[in-house]
Amino acid sequence: MAKSIYIHIPFCEHICFYCDFNKVYVENQPVDAYIDALITEMEMVFSAQPPDQIETVYIGGGTPTALSSAQLDKLLRAVDEMLSGHPVKEYTVEVNPGGADAEKLKVMSQYSINRLSLGVQSFDDDLLKAIGRTHREKDVYFTIEEAKKNGFSNISIDLMFGLPNQTIEQWRESIMKTVALNLPHVSAYSLKIEEKTIFHNMMRKGKLSLVPQDDEAEMYEILLQQMSRSLLHPYEISNFAKEGYESLHNQTYWANEEYYGFGAGAHGYLAGVRYANIGPLPHYLSAVQENNLPIKESHNVTLQEKMEEEMFMGLRMDKGVDKQRFLRKYQKSIEEVFSRQISSLEEEDLIINEMETIRLTQRGKLLGNEVFERFLLI
Structure with missing residues (x-):
């Protein structure tokens, strides 16, 4: 919630x-x-x-x-x-x-x-x-x-x-x-x-x-x-x-948690759905005045996307991604899903793979976007 x-x-x-x-x-x-x-x-x-x-x-x-x-x-x-x-x-x-x-x-x-x-x-x-x-x-x-x-x-x-x-x-x-x-x-x-x-x-x-x-x-x-x-x-x-x-x-x-987003052009994430509100002011006002939710587009986030986002967002934090939390949320371990990425990024000194967490190295912080892209499951 x-x-x-x-x-x-x-x-x-x-x-x-x-x-x-x-x-x-x-x-x-x-x-x-x-x-x-x-x-x-x-x-x-x-x-x-x-x-x-x-x-x-x-x-x-x-x-x-x-x-x-x-x-x-x-x-x-x-x-x-x-x-x-x-x-x-x-x-x-x-x-x-x-x-x-x-x-x-x-x-x-x-x-x-x-x-x-x-x-x-x-x-x-x-x-x-x-x-x-x-x-x-x-x-x-x-x-x-x-x-x-x-x-x-x-x-x-x-x-x-x-x-x-x-x-x-x-x-x-x-x-x-x-x-x-x-x-x-x-x-x-x-x-x-x-x-x-x-x-x-x-x-x-x-x-x-x-x-x-x-x-x-x-x-x-x-x-x-x-x-x-x-x-x-x-x-x-x-x-x-x-x-x-x-x-x-x-x-x-x-932490890739859900949130309400209100207003013209706002984004939100509720009940597994990411959504974007109507941006142009007149259209936003018309929708609400007609008692309609002003949602322009929405997307049911897949399990794969949730796991990718968990890594993209969590690695931004200094404490990194908590392995046990990942397992509780997705019923899979990080190593089970991202073993190849973890191995190569560790070799390149971009992440630190610890017992409880995975986090960026100092070099990884400088090359953050490159690290995040590697967690896209194709």
Whole structure:
């Protein structure tokens, strides 16, 4: 039974050049109608598939703080009422630096939210401008200060490396400024050029200068070193936390567990079925207003796919894939299913095959995607 909820807010005040998530400019959009539809969708799904014990909630986007204070209040009030009595341990909202003013943070503090995730990406103003971000370094400090004033201490920031024309020194500087904030959680992702993004169009035209792979690898090594020195342990390839501050919600994904997904373009995984909601806002609204679930497509996940995904996702975590847990879930041992892959990856120093777990080596973390692909059963 799913214990986690993802809620998607597709509105943005500006479109970042690297982003391929489902999003639209917030101006002149039917935001109030969307909030109503979102609440209705949740009620319909919970009626059909009642939650047992919801433990984590994550509101992402888009930009949740693109909502007005009143709209945010309406949504958060409805979520709290629906989850009354549930043992929610972690409730995260994504926050855009400079986009969450004191009033919005005060609204959030009045509900069950106990964790904020700030999309910082870089502390270099020129780089922020080059990737289409509207905030600047000073906005990061302001938002963190205001968040703390409103009682938020569990704050995570997202960083990006391998950005166009980004130097190793610029990256090192962003890491040092991150460490100086002494926050309990940091996520850091390398740039991936996705289709249907501004960067993809620029790359096709030869107008995007990407960082060499060797420099990107060095940036990751710098990240690991500095996070270790600041006592943030790498519990997942791209995520670092102080003891007790690991993201419970994201661990739902990495443990290949089921979760509810609500909103336009949201993805979910319930009763063995992965599904994707309708993306375009008018079509999503029409479906819900006609009392239909706004599902665009769904897929019954086969046993083989579940086992593959268990390896893809589980190996992202520092603790790796638990062999006994795998056996309990699938009635087969890891060695029985993936003996050939395990043997070759071990020889190549990409995984460590221990008595109880299989996990990536340091080299395996640098070549993670290559490792994951090897677990595709053809």
